[in-house]
Amino acid sequence: MFKRLEVKIIVSLALILTAMIAVYGRWTGSRQQTIYVQALTDNLRVLAHSLADNAAGFIVIKEYAGLEAHMMNAAQMPDVVTIQVIEPTGNLLCNVVRPSRDTSPRLVYDSRTVTVPTSPKPVLKRSGDQLVCWAPITAGTHLGWVRMALSLETADQLQQATWHSSLQIGALWIVVGTLLMFVVVRRPLRAVRELSLFAQDLQDRKGAQVSVRRGVYEIDLLADALNHSSTELRDAEQRLMAEQERLTVTLQSIGDGVIATDTDNRIVLLNHVAEVLTGWSEAEALWQPLDEVLKLNGNKEVSEVMAELHHVIEARQALELHGQHRLQARSGAERTVTVNSAPIINSSGELAGMVLVIHDVTEKAKMEAEKQGLAQQLIQSQKMEAVGQLAGGVAHDFNNMLGVIIGHAELGMLTAEPTSQMHDRLKEILDAAKRSAEITKQLLAFSRQQHAEPKVLDLNETIARMLKMLHRLIGEDIDLSWSPGFDLWKVKLDPSQLDQVMANLCVNARDAIAGVGTIQIFTENVTLDLHAHPCMADLAPGDYVMLVVADNGRGMTREVMDRIFEPFYTTKELGRGTGLGLATVFGIVKQNCGSIEVVSEPDQGATFRVYLPAVHEAAQEAKPEGVRPEGGTERILLVEDEAAILAIGSTILTGLGYTVYPAASPEQAIDIAADPGKVIDLLLTDIIMPGMNGRDLSEQLLRSRPGLKCLFMSGYTSDVIAQRGKVEEYMCFLQKPFTMQTLAAKVREALASS
Known part of the structure; x- marks a missing residue:
């Protein structure tokens, strides 16, 4: 029944009338409600401001009881829900509540604070089924707020x-109109009933040829036109579906993201990418x-x-x-794209x-970044290698000469009167030679060629013993704060290298502080995983001990931070720095399989974090150096191809009480050891010598003298020693140049070794 046209027309008319009447009723009701609400709004604005003026007087004289009574009286008015008097800080001075029109208002202080507007200006707004007005209380200054709320229940009713x-x-x-329409349209619609059935069938079967009862000229023309349109509609629909399928397949097959928008920048199409x-x-x-949808971040603002x-x-x-942009997905993941x-x-x-075409270049950008990083690392490595080759090339001869100078200066100081001018001059020579040896050591350290004797250390204990020395380095104007980490893991590191790291970092921090300042040193256990900071990417996942040296000095710019570990780069004035300090720290840390990072901003200080691999072993006790060299009566075979070193070594050892058999070559040493009448307790030999290295010499002598102790010495770099000397970590080693104290201590250590 409801499919018949006359029924549809009648029902439609009834619905239209219903909708029109409903809309009119709604509009009329809303109009009257709006007028009422507007009047209520005007009244609320006047009442709230009037109450605010009255409240100002009560607050000024601090008559809070009168204030409450006045507000209770105002709350008797119709439609009042709440009246609150609030201080600027949000503290409630008065809170009158009237739950309904049939109840009396009462004072309620369930909560003592409310949130108030940020600006001392009147606020009038609708909040749910209430009208709320915030009226500022002023009396020369802002004293608070009167918040008054009126119910809109009457307006709704x-x-x-x-x-x-x-x-x-x-x-x-509706009833009258429906009856009239039924009488008017029933007879004319009978003539087009068959045509409506035809149109209905055409909608269900596009392309169908539906016959209708002929005889009426207009209906015949309409039937023929509909038959023709049915055929055209079927063909057009098939063409459209084929074209749409081709477009869909093409868009989904494109390797780039495609987004289409309308003229208002609203999205109308997205492909799968x-x-x-x-x-x-x-x-x-x-x-x-x-x-x-398209969240692009780059050098430019999103807008x-x-x-x-x-x-x-x-x-x-x-x-x-222009350029590449970071596209942030809905999940927060970012990709690098071009658009x-x-x-x-x-x-x-x-x-x-x-239409926008978005090309994902994330992998390409990552490869470019890696390429640039590798290029920077290559340049830095080449710099290190060049300086390392220079340092290594002169290290042996330079260390030998320094050894001669240090030895003779110390021997001369032993014979000279401590108060004499000669003693002072010899002391200056010794100090200059030691400083030269330190510079050589720094050159070798940052190029990672310094010979090291790593020991298992407790950083907390080792640094604590260094604090007195560090205080002298930084001066009295700078406060040194030391915070040792709890239950700190151990590290394996040459103690002398730790001295260099701490001294250089503290001196660098001292020079960054103008006048009074603070240097903080602390340690901490950290565990790094695969998702650690990018600066730590060269570290294997595992346990590390973090050593932090932070200052509140002038800080550094990004340009300076990019170069601070370069050898000979310094921002200090002439004469205050060689540019080797931080390069030395970098080399030592890398030599010990660690890493270092720096965080700094101009005028914000700098923080250096050193990460050293943790070892879970017991720490080796540090052996304090004696005040005077300790000698002995043992017999020592001294082998050295440098005549000056051989002479000064023999003199020092003889002065310490030892019997010395000097040998200028491995062959001469073998001849001396072949004499069964000579007792030899220790072989002290240079490692790199013409014809035979020290390791091979010791192995040959051990075959005939199994109990012979060995002490190796060299001025060469660690890589040369590793290639030609074959010295293992457990062997006793003495780095040239050495002092009398160092030589005496190493000899005693070698003689006491098992």
Whole structure:
């Protein structure tokens, strides 16, 4: 029945009348409600400001009881829900509550504070079913707020009453109108019933030829036209579906993301790649603003990027966004992309929107970044290698000469009167030689060629013993704060290298502080995983001990931070730095399989974090150096191809009480050891010598003298010793140049070894 045209017309008319009456009733009710609410708003504004003026007087004289009584009296008015008097800080001075029109107002102080507006200006707004007014209390200054709320219940009741009246009148009109329409349209619609059945069949079967009863000229023409349209509609629909399928397959097959928008920058299409890049499905993104889905971050602000894209629509010109951008997906994941855009022009030449092609270059950008990083590392490595080759080339001869100078200066000081001018001059020579040896050691340290004797250390104990020395280095104006980490793991490190690291970091911090300042030193256990900071990417996952040296000095710029570990680079004035300090720290840390990072901003100080691999072994006790060299009566075979070193070594050892058999070559040493009448307790030999190295010499002598102790010495770099000397970590080693104290201590250590 409901499919018949006359029924549809009658029902439609009834519905139209119903809708019109409903709309009219709703409009009338809303209009009356609006007028009532407006009047209520005006009254509320006047009442609230009046109460604020009255409250000012009570607050000024601090008559809070009178204030409460005045507000209770005001709350008797119809529609009042709450009246609050609030201080600027949000503290409640008065809180009158009236739950309904039938109840009396009462004072309630369940909560003593409320949130107040930030600006001392009047505020009037609707909050749910209430009108709320914030009126500032002023008396020369801002004293607080009067918050007054009126109920809108009466306005709602007025609207409902108007609505019901309109419905009752409308129902009568609907009945009358329906009856009239039924009488008028019933007979004319009988003639087109068959045509309606035909149209219904045509809708269900496109392309069908439906015959209708002929005889009426207009109906015949309409039937023929509908038959023809049915065929055309079927063919057009098939062509459209095929074209749409081709377009869909093409868009989904493109390796780039494609987003199409309308002229208002609302999305109308996303292909699959764009869905993956943005994290939005096409159904979710449809009709969303472009900047809501396409989150681009780069050197420009998001608003600037969107303005450039909008220019594509305004200028009808294609645009390629300059450079690469970070595209943030809905999940927070970021990809590096390039974006091209072009206007969409339809067949009529009208602008239909814009299309964007998003090319994912994340892997390419990552490879480029890695390439640049490797290039920087290569340049730094080449610098290190060049300086290392220079240092290593002169280290042996230079250390030998320094050894001779140090030895003779110390021997001369032993014979000279301590108060004599000669003693002072010898002391200056000794100090200069030691400083030269330190510079050589630094050159070898940052090029990672320094010979090291790593020991298992407790950083807390070792640094604690260094504090007195560090205090002398930094001076009295700078406060040194030491915070040892709890239950700190051990590290394996040459103690002398730790001395160099701490001294250089503290001196660098001292020089960064102008006048009074603070240097903080602390240690901590850390465990690094695969997701550690990018600066720590060269460290294997595992346990590390972190040593931190921080200062509150002048800090560094990014340009300075990029170069601080370069050898000979310094920002200090002439004469205050060689540029080797931090390069030495870097080399020592890298030599010990660690890493170092620096965090700094101009005028914000600097923080150096050193990460050293943790070892879970017991720490080796430090052996304090004696005040005077300790000698003995043992017999020592001294082998050295440098005549000056051989002479000074023999003199020092003889002066310490030892019997010395000097040998200028390995062959001469073998001849001396072949004499069964000579007792030899220790072989003290240079490692790198013509014809035979010290390790091979010791192995040959041990075959005939199994109990012979060995002490190796060298001025060569660690890499040369490793290639030609074959000295293992457990062997006793003495680095040239050495002092009398160092030589005496090493000899005693070698003689005491098992």
